[in-house]
Amino acid sequence: MRTRPLKVALLGCGVVGSEVARIMTTHADDLAARIGAPVELAGVAVRRPDKVREGIDPALVTTDATALVKRGDLDIVVEVIGGIEPARALITTAFEHGASVVSANKALLAQDGAALHAAAEEHGRDLYYEAAVAGAIPLIRPLRESLAGDKVNRVLGIVNGTTNFILDKMDSTGAGYQEALDEATALGYAEADPTADVEGFDAAAKAAILAGIAFHTRVRLDDVYREGMTEVTAADFASAKEMGCTIKLLAICERAGDGASVTARVHPAMIPLSHPLASVRGAYNAVFVESDAAGQLMFYGPGAGGAPTASAVLGDLVAVGRHRVSGTTGPGESAYAALPVSSMGEVVTRYHISLDVADKPGVLAQVATVFAEHGVSIDTVRQSGKDGEASLVVVTHRASDAALGGTVDALRKLDTVRGVASIMRVEGE
Amino acid sequence: MRTRPLKVALLGCGVVGSEVARIMTTHADDLAARIGAPVELAGVAVRRPDKVREGIDPALVTTDATALVKRGDLDIVVEVIGGIEPARALITTAFEHGASVVSANKALLAQDGAALHAAAEEHGRDLYYEAAVAGAIPLIRPLRESLAGDKVNRVLGIVNGTTNFILDKMDSTGAGYQEALDEATALGYAEADPTADVEGFDAAAKAAILAGIAFHTRVRLDDVYREGMTEVTAADFASAKEMGCTIKLLAICERAGDGASVTARVHPAMIPLSHPLASVRGAYNAVFVESDAAGQLMFYGPGAGGAPTASAVLGDLVAVGRHRVSGTTGPGESAYAALPVSSMGEVVTRYHISLDVADKPGVLAQVATVFAEHGVSIDTVRQSGKDGEASLVVVTHRASDAALGGTVDALRKLDTVRGVASIMRVEGE
Numbered sequence: 001m002r003t004r005p006l007k008v009a010l011l012g013c014g015v016v017g018s019e020v021a022r023i024m025t026t027h028a029d030d031l032a033a034r035i036g037a038p039v040e041l042a043g044v045a046v047r048r049p050d051k052v053r054e055g056i057d058p059a060l061v062t063t064d065a066t067a068l069v070k071r072g073d074l075d076i077v078v079e080v081i082g083g084i085e086p087a088r089a090l091i092t093t094a095f096e097h098g099a100s101v102v103s104a105n106k107a108l109l110a111q112d113g114a115a116l117h118a119a120a121e122e123h124g125r126d127l128y129y130e131a132a133v134a135g136a137i138p139l140i141r142p143l144r145e146s147l148a149g150d151k152v153n154r155v156l157g158i159v160n161g162t163t164n165f166i167l168d169k170m171d172s173t174g175a176g177y178q179e180a181l182d183e184a185t186a187l188g189y190a191e192a193d194p195t196a197d198v199e200g201f202d203a204a205a206k207a208a209i210l211a212g213i214a215f216h217t218r219v220r221l222d223d224v225y226r227e228g229m230t231e232v233t234a235a236d237f238a239s240a241k242e243m244g245c246t247i248k249l250l251a252i253c254e255r256a257g258d259g260a261s262v263t264a265r266v267h268p269a270m271i272p273l274s275h276p277l278a279s280v281r282g283a284y285n286a287v288f289v290e291s292d293a294a295g296q297l298m299f300y301g302p303g304a305g306g307a308p309t310a311s312a313v314l315g316d317l318v319a320v321g322r323h324r325v326s327g328t329t330g331p332g333e334s335a336y337a338a339l340p341v342s343s344m345g346e347v348v349t350r351y352h353i354s355l356d357v358a359d360k361p362g363v364l365a366q367v368a369t370v371f372a373e374h375g376v377s378i379d380t381v382r383q384s385g386k387d388g389e390a391s392l393v394v395v396t397h398r399a400s401d402a403a404l405g406g407t408v409d410a411l412r413k414l415d416t417v418r419g420v421a422s423i424m425r426v427e428g429e
Numbered sequence: 430m431r432t433r434p435l436k437v438a439l440l441g442c443g444v445v446g447s448e449v450a451r452i453m454t455t456h457a458d459d460l461a462a463r464i465g466a467p468v469e470l471a472g473v474a475v476r477r478p479d480k481v482r483e484g485i486d487p488a489l490v491t492t493d494a495t496a497l498v499k500r501g502d503l504d505i506v507v508e509v510i511g512g513i514e515p516a517r518a519l520i521t522t523a524f525e526h527g528a529s530v531v532s533a534n535k536a537l538l539a540q541d542g543a544a545l546h547a548a549a550e551e552h553g554r555d556l557y558y559e560a561a562v563a564g565a566i567p568l569i570r571p572l573r574e575s576l577a578g579d580k581v582n583r584v585l586g587i588v589n590g591t592t593n594f595i596l597d598k599m600d601s602t603g604a605g606y607q608e609a610l611d612e613a614t615a616l617g618y619a620e621a622d623p624t625a626d627v628e629g630f631d632a633a634a635k636a637a638i639l640a641g642i643a644f645h646t647r648v649r650l651d652d653v654y655r656e657g658m659t660e661v662t663a664a665d666f667a668s669a670k671e672m673g674c675t676i677k678l679l680a681i682c683e684r685a686g687d688g689a690s691v692t693a694r695v696h697p698a699m700i701p702l703s704h705p706l707a708s709v710r711g712a713y714n715a716v717f718v719e720s721d722a723a724g725q726l727m728f729y730g731p732g733a734g735g736a737p738t739a740s741a742v743l744g745d746l747v748a749v750g751r752h753r754v755s756g757t758t759g760p761g762e763s764a765y766a767a768l769p770v771s772s773m774g775e776v777v778t779r780y781h782i783s784l785d786v787a788d789k790p791g792v793l794a795q796v797a798t799v800f801a802e803h804g805v806s807i808d809t810v811r812q813s814g815k816d817g818e819a820s821l822v823v824v825t826h827r828a829s830d831a832a833l834g835g836t837v838d839a840l841r842k843l844d845t846v847r848g849v850a851s852i853m854r855v856e857g858e
Contacts, residue, residue, distance in 0.1 A: 033765040034577050136723035138575035146567035149743020293740035294565035301726035311722035314578020328757040336462040
């Protein structure tokens, strides 16, 4: 065992950071044995220096994060601030001053992962970020290392606990979106401003990261199609139940067409109750990975929270620490495949469409003709009506999103179609 | 990219080996890009050299595995022969001649893992074996690396696909053990001699490996309590259903008492239908991991088969290949905690006991007294009877296996107890 300790700086000391600091102290002996060197908390950058932080020496606390990462004697910088700036500048500066970096920052990695990886490589340092996707669930490392000899075709996952809590609540109680959101907020599962979660920004960042690793291709946040779940209604859940499905907000990364391009998207979708993702309850996360040789794998666990996220951060800290001790680095960015990212229009899936229509003869024929003209094949149609108004529920075979979009535009122009009540993709079949 | 290829020798070319060779050929470009050097199949040791092996140059095939591993120019030896010898000697010789080793050999690693790790370390080489436990499911790497900063308290898993197929069949169709085994054999899920699977030897080897990694302690096959599933009956499944449970053959590794020791065991057990492991169907595997910070994680996927096992082997091949290119090694054995392994008697769990008793007043009081005298607290008792004979089903609170054993011995001595029809542990609550 090396006796000179590895110096670790912590940027951010909120829910995750304080837990990282606590475990570094309480499990110091285990961490030292596993790394091959003791770890020393060398500094903690915070915004509010006066807050009492149990177990952290006040002499280590600073508000000058830039000066901390410039010290030059740091081995590892742990970034748990979140957001783009100042995190990006601090990480870059940390590399320039010789430190490796462990980050939990999904937004930054989804937006600027390539540049950060390049900076790490330029300075011969590690950039690890298991905590950025699905909290404690080992996902980055299995994709980057365990499946490195396989060809991943699809990643399909529930990667946002807040929205899964809300959708699970709507499913199990029949509550509407607002009511379920209010409960999530009251219980601390949703933030005061839930936009990042419910509009799918958080999941889209994770989808970009997962797609990049799975397909050895750079995928940026802007490449990810994103649709939130604020418009999912109790009626949608009723429709899903009739289909033997439930509704989840899914992040889906897959090879498109003949595998020559990739797509990444986040949207609510119906999935069959028999699919393992359908039974992921509350704020849990789970990710399905489909590959050529391994077949279907699933990874399940808590997707957020201070302790679970700290577990992922500390796993990376041990890996990066071992590399510091042995003077090496782990695998860097793998983007050699450089596949083009296709647009949402090229995604092929099935659709569940609810239409409000006039209750008169010939409507079904009109609607069916529109689907046929756009090359979208109908699997089932269900018609119900009363008082001159009727509804049509159409479930399609697999079709491109562009073809479906064209179909819906044309349906809206029919006199006999009063409105398109909902369009939902059907996945996981 | 390094242009000189990494030379890989394959020991064994059966279901797994032939798949490894196939993927090495068809995915050569991807493997080269991910490793940073091309890989070259330098030799294939087989028992039957005359068998036609599609895609493998006959000039590479040899029956002299020892000469192959002694060549001295090999970078990586992939051992997929299985069994103790000659695999052990070949792996040791491979290290002595400068190769790193990727193995899928659970029996050997469970029996001699420490010596093999020591040989790897002595020669500065890697020993990787993701494929030894639960086929394609990334489990060794997540435990060894992702959770390296956490404290694992329990590993609870279905790690044998053959027995899970049989038990699932018994559960879903009401079939008896023999009938379900026959179907498993006919479908190729069970071998002609199913002993290693149905008597729990295979699962016990995996439990030893998992416990060793999870608790940073050497756990050998002999340390694992083992009970097969050949005596599970349709009546046991009926009892389980009444409890809201099903029956699975579980591998359970946990810290005992106050965490100062560990236990590892394999036996059939009732688990609640609400537990995620209860819904693992057919020949699939799944492993639950409980840790201090991460909480509950689950890893799910195909536990066997040529392609899934090859996926795990190739993931290790890429990792070990990267290390060869950069002149480093990954984490070796971590056994620093060196916790004592407690005997089965110290395991604490709940029990479901079915007794055949005389149908007369006072029997329940007698039986309850025996439980009380041995310090085993009863949760529920259900009594049913006809024609002078009756059955008592007792479900206990948590008690040590030693206390339960003493209780059962004393029950057998009661005149009013005709027999102990079954004893089954209840887990996962």
